[in-house]
Amino acid sequence: MLGFGFSSGLPFALLIGTLNAWLGEVGIKLATIGVLSWIGLSYSFKFLWAPLVDRLPLPVLERLGRRRSWILLCQIVLTAGFGGLALTNPVAAIGPFAVLAFIAAFASATQDIAIDAWRIDVADEQSSVELLSAISQFGYRIASIVGGALALMLAARMSWPAVFALMAVVMAAIMLVTLAAPDTPRGELGQLHETLGAVGELRPNARAALLFVVLASWTWAVVTVGSFMIRVLSPAPGSAKPPSVAEFTKGSGPWIVVATVVVPFVMAAIANGLKTRGRYVLAQAEGAPSAVRGIANHVYAALVAPLAELAQRLGAGVVVVMGFILTYALSYNLWSSFAFPFYLDHLHYTKDQVAFASKIFGIFMTMLGISLGGYLFARLGRFPTVLLGAILPAFGNLLYADLADGGHVIDAFARVTGIGFVADALGSDLRMTRLLLAICYENIATGIAGTAFVAYVSSVVSRRFTAIQYALLSSLTFLVGTLGRGVAGEAFDAYGYGPVFRAMALAGVVSVSFVVFEWARVARIERRAAKQA
CATH class of the missing domain: 1.10.287 (Helix Hairpins)
Structure with a gap:
């Protein structure tokens, strides 16, 4: 499970994050990076072909088992995909480069389907699904460090094609885990x-x-x-105006x-x-x-059946629930694909600095946010925590707008709280302190939001359709944000980072509104049930 968690996390870290650092460094426009980030829709739509992965026996590979056969196939495609990206120049051939990235993202999403099913299938009394899920997340976070921090550090010392070729070798090595795994x-x-x-x-x-x-x-x-x-x-050759x-x-x-x-x-x-x-x-x-x-x-x-059950149970409230799910992560999903170009190309941090701040320090801050979200959920209750999860990331965008404009507010906060003096004593300069503070706030805020969202969706799904409804609803969370990244990239090119970050903060008003509507809807149902009782 540790190996499969790593195998799931490595492609996501490389394709949705690190790949954009490569594109930004070689001068690809942010609007183009935004469109290319739509390969992330593979993860949003993966439930569409989940029945095929569950039902279709693969020729030759089927002898490995119904889950291992699909996992191995996806790992073969991912290894070839990373190798193909290493051999393709994105400046000279962005079209073929995008095709390879999409194929790799599709294989990664398909691998996630098979790994999730494998985790549930093989769970038993000795290795419960809760234990396997925790181990899977541990492997996933290790892969985030390898595909994020380590990849950036390597890119500071070798070419990007060499980095992706090395990651292809790592992906190939994980196949040994697949060959040794049990199956049902x-x-x-x-x-x-x-x-x-x-x-x-x-x-x-x-x-x-x-x-x-x-x-x-x-x-x-x-x-x-x-x-x-x-x-x-x-x-098309000779086209006067590129598509907007x-x-x-x-x-x-x-x-x-x-x-x-x-x-x-x-x-x-x-x-x-x-x-x-x-x-x-x-x-x-x-x-x-x-x-x-x-x-x-x-x-x-x-x-269809899971949606029919949800629509029947929620009635007209399904409109509020879907609005909640589609907009909850909007304020931080919109810009996630532009983080590396922002840090490296706009703020001019080194790859080593970004690797440490974003993919090592940042991951620990995310874990802290997840833990804090669980604590708040137990102390405050479900909807107060969900509301905090909608509000806090919006202020994170304002923090990044300040960072884009020179970090004056962050610097003042560091002086007033004494964090700046502590950072000086530890050998960190002012610019690095700014970055660490911004990432600290954002990752804690999104950790709280993620924990609150998982708890909310878990409370909405039916026990009869737990896996399918959860996969569907959690996937739709990224739909609007992923589509909006294309607009965000074009806006960054046209207006700069600061104004766009402030506009993204306003998107939080929409998600907060849906949280309030949903809170009121659930409270009304609970009051009605109490009166009937």
Whole structure:
């Protein structure tokens, strides 16, 4: 589990963070980096192909086991992907470079699906799923240091292609862990088919129609985003004006959210309505399904049934819940892909300084924030902690705006509190103290926010669909932020870091508003339940 946690964390650290440091150093525009960061949508949409990973036996590799076969395949693709990035010049061939990065991100997200399933499958009394999850996070954090801090330190001493070639070797070495790992046999899907084939459930043709609309809307969204990325990263020869990320996000962004969030929930509501009215439902139980219908049942159970249960249980409150989830991490998700270009190219810190501050000191501050979030949750309760998690990161953006403008407020804070004198005594200069203070606040704030969000989503999901609903809702958290990074990159190029950071702080008002609405909704339900009791 430690090795698999490392294998999961290394690609994410390299592709979503370190890769942007490389691009920023060689002069790639921030708008382009913002568009390229959309490869992170692979992690947001991974539940779409999770049924395929769960059901499809791989030729030849299947003998390794249903989970290990997929994990090994993904590790092979990731090793090749990192090697391909090492052999590609992003300045001369940003299009092929982006394709390789997307393939690697897709393989990384797919590996996460298989590793998450493996962790649940192999858990037993001696190695509980809670213990395995903790060990997995430990491996993930080690990989964040290797793919972040160590990679930056190496890049200060060798070329970026050499760094990614070395990471390809590390990824290849992890395959030994996969070959030595245990696995579990494939389970039977009889219970799933029996449930969907029971009297009163929707007929197969009705389920197929609803599933077709959901898959069509998701396909349109993915194709739309992918084709725009291709136009930006590989412009047609002789084109006068490159495509505008801001115009695309303004024109297509809302429709992408509609296609990926609203349409599936509407189909889920229609499914509930048909069953309630007794229309297009089975009058008698179905027999054993065909192979095609069996796969369709699995996809329906993964994509539509969990949403139908959520929509039925929450009613109109599902609008507030989805608004909460889509906007909660907005104020810090928008700029995460630009952290390394900001530190290295705008503020001119060295790679070693950024590696220590962001990927060593910063990870410990994140762990402190996670611990503090758990303490606040126990002492203050769920929604006060969730509200703090929405407010604190917004002020972090104001802190970074001050850092971009020279750090006058941070310097004053360091003098008043005496932190500056302590830093001097420890050998840290004023510039490094500024960076450490900003990262300290941001990582503690986002650690608290992350803990609060996990607790909130865990309270919303149904026990019947725990894994699927949690994967879906947690993935949607990054949807708006990931799409918005393209606009953020263009805005950084046009207006500079300070003004854009202040604008991002205002985005926190939206998430705070949804927290207040959700708090009021839950409190109203609890009061009603108390009166009934």
